[in-house]
Amino acid sequence: MKILAIGDIHGNLEKIKKIPINEIDLILLNGDIGQATLARKRFFENVKRKQQGLPKLEYTSKDRKEDYLEIHNSTLSILKYLAEKSKVYTIKGNVGISSLSKINKDNKKYHLNLPSTLEKIKQIKNIYLPKNCFRNINGLKIGFLEYFIDSSWIKEFKEKDKKKIKEAKKETEKAKRILDNFGMVDILICHQPPFGYLDKVDFPGIPQNWKGKHAGSKLILDYIKKYSPKYVFCGHIHEGKGNVKIGKTEVYNLGVAGYKIISL
Secondary structure, three states, X not given: OEEEEEOEOOOOHXXXXXXXXXXXXXXXXXXXXXXXHHHHHHHHHHHHHHHOOOOOOOOOHHHHHHHHHHXXXXXXXHHHHHHOOOEEEEOOOOOOOOOHHHHHHHHHHHOOXXXXXXXXXXXXXXXXXXXXXXXXXXXXXXXXXXXXXXXXXXXXXXXXXXXXXXXXXXXHHHHHHHHHHHOOOOEEEEOOOEOOOOXXXXXXXXXXXXXXXEOOEHHHHHHHHHHOOOEEEEOOOHHHOEEEEEOOEEEEEOOEOOEEEEEO
């Protein structure tokens, strides 16, 4: 089977159109499909303001709508294009596809009328969104692990917010149960890289004290060392694009819309 894995696309349809997709049997995406330029800009501006002791910028209903629709529309454009080429399996990254309950809650709270990206995706033929589970596809066992906040990130970045620390612990415990349930797989699709590999933060505009830190997952690293999947495809830390071997496992951080074609 010929498999195409693509990294965080972030709405870059023109780059995707340059990928040779002829005779591909399966396309795997590791999340962050939509363009999030507006949301990303606001996020890092508030990170800087927090460090400077300044209050957060006001986040209006109009801002929320602009951010959401930028991600929503570009996500659907990408998936519709890829679905015409082959079957597509994608996980959720940290940008994009909210649950229907969250959309309904936000619409009510902020007096909006936002469409559900998830419901729209369900209407596209050839698109599959497995949620923290594995699938047996043409004789291959593929694990799909959604983005989660690893406690190792909290420690590395010295997060002091007690609520975030508690949430990270809960999410990490849940992710461990999911990975233990996977057991041995041929391919693991996850959003963030394993800790210490292809995960060093260093891009323009980030706070100075973030530079050089590792933003990967120790839990994913432990899983790789224990189960040795043939391939791990990830992204999230765009500047970490590249590949490395951990034991018998080939790990690929595919960066922004980078890709790898394998045959298994």
